[in-house]
Structure formats: structure tokens, C-alpha cells
Amino acid sequence: MKKQFTRFLCAALGAAMLLALAGCGPKEGSGGDGDRTKVAFVSYMAVDQAEWLQNLDQGLKDYQSAHPELEIKLVEATQTSEYEPKVRALADAGYDIIITSYDNMAAATVAVAKDFPDIKFGSMDGAIPDLENCKNIQEFGLSRTETAYLAGVAAGMMTQTNKVGIVGGSDVGPINEIIAGWQQGMRSVNPDIEDVVVYANTFTDPTKGKELGLALIGKDCDIIGGAAGGTGVGAAQAAAEKSSYYVGWDVHYGDVVGDLELGSAVNFFDKMVIQFIEDAVGGKYTPGVRTIYGLKEGACDFEFLEGSKVSDEAKAAVEEARKAITEGRVEISSEPIHK
Structure with a gap:
């Protein structure tokens, strides 16, 4: 009787230890760190x-x-x-x-x-x-085209000479997507507008940016866009020097151009990456495809600075375009109308 009880006790303890070990072990897909x-x-x-x-x-x-x-x-x-x-x-x-x-x-x-x-x-x-x-x-x-489209709407509404220009960092896909959206946005509210595109071929040369910005202003462009990283600072300096309006990308340029900034196409990389993580964890992972996160996901936007000189009419046009994009009523090509 004593031997039977001992065997039973050993078996029970062994089973308990196995269960404990199983409960503490890594779960499939957890990376070996419990539930994390x-x-x-x-x-x-x-x-x-x-x-x-x-x-x-x-x-x-x-x-x-x-x-x-x-x-x-x-x-x-x-x-x-x-x-x-x-x-x-x-x-x-x-x-x-x-x-x-x-x-x-x-x-x-x-x-x-x-x-x-x-x-x-x-x-x-x-x-x-x-x-x-x-x-x-x-x-x-x-989505670079969506915010660029909104920037183009603002420029198309605010130009007085009916001629605007943009300094691109380089003749590459992402910059050309910006130029494409910019051109389509301005033409959606101002079909007769003329735009000039120049490439700096550098994202880190403010001197080159200013040179190109001044050249655009010399061609009667009364609004300049700068999608050129650090080079864009120079384009903003040119706008400030000649009292021309400026449209920025990625960050605001109020410290350079003051209230001459018409707005900036800003990106929120943290929101985009977090959205991807949530999709991957939540069963929406789609390998083999490219997913674009834009206005609807809160990954980017076009923002006005407080005290901006943008007219109420222009702001209303931008808001209407934003709504049309998020509701899927606007299709924006990623190919520039011209370079």
C-alpha cells in the first residue's frame, strides 16, 4: 500500500512539474519571450x-x-x-x-x-x-501624392502671377511623386496655372537651394515649394528675401519665412510604423505587396501655421480636397505632368 502511494505521489509531482514547465515555456510566434x-x-x-x-x-x-x-x-x-x-x-x-x-x-x-x-x-x-x-x-x-495635392491646392488658390515653382531634391521616384501631386492639386483649382520644376541634385546644400529659389522668383514665380530636405532651407531663404510665399515639406519653415509660409506637407513616421505594426500583429499582414499609409490613417497631413496669410477661401478649398481624398473621390497619379 505504501509503495502504491509513493508511486502515485511521484507521478503526480512529475505531472505537475511538466505542466509548470509547459506554462512557463515560450509560445509559438512569441519570439521566445512569453506572451510578448x-x-x-x-x-x-x-x-x-x-x-x-x-x-x-x-x-x-x-x-x-x-x-x-x-x-x-x-x-x-x-x-x-x-x-x-x-x-x-x-x-x-x-x-x-x-x-x-x-x-x-x-x-x-x-x-x-x-x-x-x-x-x-x-x-x-x-x-x-x-x-x-x-x-x-x-x-x-x-502617401506623398496626397499631401502634395493639398499643397498644390493652396498654391493654386494663392498665386497672383499664376506661376509657381518647386525645388526638388533629386529626379527620383519619391520626389517625383510629390511633384505629381503638387501639379495635379494646383490644376484642380486653377486649370490655367503654370508651374516650373527644378532639381537641386542634393538634399544637403542650402546655398544651392537659395540659388534655385531666386531663379524661380526671377521667372515670376510668386510661390515656391521646397521638397529638398536641407536644400529646401535655402529655397525658403530665397522666398523670405524676395517676400514670396513658400510651401514646405516635412517640417515648418516659419522661423525662416515667418507668415509667408502657406503651409507644410508634414509626415508622421511614428504613426505610419505603428500602423504597420498593428496590422502585422492584428492579422492584416500582407506580404508581397506595397501598402500606402496616408491622410486617412493619420500618417501625413498638410498643416497651416498659426497666423498664416492663407485666405479663408484657400483654406476651404484645401479642406474640401482633403475630404475628397479621404472619401476616395480623388485619384492622384504618381507620375508628374511634366518635369
Whole structure:
């Protein structure tokens, strides 16, 4: 009787230990960290090098604080030689979702994704070749055409000379999408408007931006747009010097042009990346396609500065265009009318 009881007790204790171990073990898809979903964003540049990246970093930290079920990490990979090793290290560490940035990291993303088919990879504006054949990579990006369309509406409503110009950083896809939206927006409210496009071929040269801005003003453009990063600061300086209106991208330029700014097409990278994470976690992950996050998702907008000289009529036109875009009543081509 005593031997039977001892065997029963040992069996019961063994079963209890197995149940305890099973309960403490990692769950499938959890990255080996209990119930937490592990997410990594890999940046090709240092966080302190760009305001948008600093905003993204802080936004992800705030989001994780409100979502303890997630573990979110931002990793810097500032050298080409670091791209694949750092992405691969995250995959080896059991991350569930890995997001890479821009076409710089496209090759590294594809290489690692092939070796880790169960991990969900996201590529922010990666221009992944043959994306439709990638089984675990989803590309995503901001809608540049939507906010540029609104900027064009503002310019089309406010011009007095019926001629406007824009300084683009370079003759590349993302900038040309901006130019396309800008041109279509202005023509939606002012069909006879004339616009001039110039490319700086640099995003970091304010002197070049000012030179081009002054040249546009010399061609009777009374409104200048600047989609050129740091080069755009120079275009804004030209507008301020000649008392011309200015339309900005990414940030506001009130400190340069004061109340001459008609508004800025601003982007919220943190909201875009968070939306992607929520889609990936919530069962809306769609590998092999490119997803665009725009006005409707709150990932971008066109903002007026307080005290702006934009007329009430122009503001109303912008608001009507915003509503039409979010309701799907406007189709915007990503191809410029001209360059």
C-alpha cells in the first residue's frame, strides 16, 4: 500500500512539474519571450541625424509604454557592412517582426527573409525587387501624392502671377511623386496655372537651394515649394528675401519665412510604423505587396501655421480636397505632368 502511494505521489509531482514547465515555456510566434511580441526597426542612419527619426524613436517608445504585450527595439545600422549582420542577428534572436528602412537595406532584407520564412519582415520604402514573389516581406510607405495635392491646392488658390515653382531634391521616384501631386492639386483649382520644376541634385546644400529659389522668383514665380530636405532651407531663404510665399515639406519653415509660409506637407513616421505594426500583429499582414499609409490613417497631413496669410477661401478649398481624398473621390497619379 505504501509503495502504491509513493508511486502515485511521484507521478503526480512529475505531472505537475511538466505542466509548470509547459506554462512557463515560450509560445509559438512569441519570439521566445512569453506572451510578448518582439518588434525591431532597423535604421540606416543614426537617430540623432534626423528630426523625423527622433520623432519615430520617441513615438515607438511611447507606444510600447502603452502596450506591454510588445517589446519594441530600434537598431542603428549606419554602415552598409552592418545591414545584413544586424538584421540577421535580430532574426537569430527570435524577433517576430523586423522592419528595415529604405532601398539601402533592400538586399539585406531579402537575404535574411529567405532564411527566416516564419518572421514577418516590413520594408519602409525599400523598393524591393520582385516584391510580389517575397513570401514574408511587406513594403510600406507614406502617401506623398496626397499631401502634395493639398499643397498644390493652396498654391493654386494663392498665386497672383499664376506661376509657381518647386525645388526638388533629386529626379527620383519619391520626389517625383510629390511633384505629381503638387501639379495635379494646383490644376484642380486653377486649370490655367503654370508651374516650373527644378532639381537641386542634393538634399544637403542650402546655398544651392537659395540659388534655385531666386531663379524661380526671377521667372515670376510668386510661390515656391521646397521638397529638398536641407536644400529646401535655402529655397525658403530665397522666398523670405524676395517676400514670396513658400510651401514646405516635412517640417515648418516659419522661423525662416515667418507668415509667408502657406503651409507644410508634414509626415508622421511614428504613426505610419505603428500602423504597420498593428496590422502585422492584428492579422492584416500582407506580404508581397506595397501598402500606402496616408491622410486617412493619420500618417501625413498638410498643416497651416498659426497666423498664416492663407485666405479663408484657400483654406476651404484645401479642406474640401482633403475630404475628397479621404472619401476616395480623388485619384492622384504618381507620375508628374511634366518635369
